Amino acid sequence: MSRRIIILILLFTATLIASFTATIILNPATPSELKGLAKYYVLNTINETASPEAVTAIVWDYRGLDTIYETLVLYLAIVGGLAMFKMSEEALLKTRIGLTLLSKTSTKIVALLIASIAAAIVFHGHLSPGGGFPGGSAVAVASMIIIPVFAAGTLIEKGVSSTKLVAIRGAALTALGLVALLPVVKGLEIVTNQRFYPASILGLPISGSLSLYNLFESLAVASGFTAIALYLSIPEEAHKGGSGA
């Protein structure tokens, strides 16, 4: 224990002294203005994409094809992970006890708060910082704390099953692909935003396809990680005997 603390203090002092002497010797010039391409994005994001948020506009409109491929990579990773395990609902139905009443009550309150904040992040993601992926991860965190506290067996009795979650994920990804492919009908490229989708409906600003992308991406991420948490909570005795074929 003491040897680690000594090396830690050595690292601290070495870093501080090295950076101090490098500042005095080198005297670097720190950057003080935006670079060229970022200036173009910040100036033109409202006119060309009808969204006052530069980061969401870059992620789903200016570089939308990158994000479609990233969603595909996440989908393939979850498929690969679920294929390595074996889902046995009988083994899950045996775990029913869960934790104490105190943790169950506090988890109910906390999970409800997390779900409402995640809804705010997703639905307002094209007008303020946020978007599809942070909202989906927050819902996944809420489900990852619900599954150990209320034991997985009670959730399976209430109708939550991995088939339904994977079906929700597939439906959300199909809808995402449709929103990306629909402009081809009119002869435009895929993943176009303002030339095909309206910028506001009935006075509500929806920025074309950006809010649709956020909604479907959050559904896909949340259901995918809830399925992973359900697979991970199968107790180990169900997998003894055999090499998991």
Next chain:
Amino acid sequence: MVVVLEAFTYILIIAVLGLNALVSIYGIVYGRSLVKKLISLTILSDTVLVAVIFAGFYYAYPIVPPVYQDLAGAGREFLVKHASDPLPQALVLTGIVIGLAVNALIAFGIIQAYRLAKTTDARKVVEVLSGVEVTE
């Protein structure tokens, strides 16, 4: 005085990010358990992503996120001088998602390797799963 402090923070962050990368690479190479290697891999990828965002950072007071305050586009001049760079943020968002996907797959692989080899010691797992003796 402020200029010297700015230069000091610039060099300090570069040095600390480099040191974190070196310590986590040491953890990947010399770690004995597979889970320790996974933890060091997450630290390394996080450090690289913070370095990408730091490459687009500039010193302005105050520095604000690149969001317009209303839909008509008012406040353009203020944003051009004070907004943070939106392009590295978009790239890092993609990086975080792909890192999460790969790390989740590695975690599943570790559980499956433990079931087959009954240990998570990196050298013994290689010996049991492939039959090749690991010397030294």
Next chain:
Amino acid sequence: MITSILLLIIAPLLSIFFVYMAVTEKDLLKAAAYSAGQSIAYSILLQAMSTPDIVMTYIAVSVGLYSALLVFVISKTERFER
């Protein structure tokens, strides 16, 4: 102005502590906790650079999902290294 420069100095030094303790710890649950602490130090640094999109995503993924994933994996494999 003073607070932003102060945060740019304190957050990296905090992260050195957590990274070193995470890499050289024999108890893997404590190493997972130190890794969550390192994520908090990095998110303070990212907030000082004013990138709220990344802060939201990074906290949800790194403090929430990675810690839960690592606790699941450690409970199914061994807890102590070597």
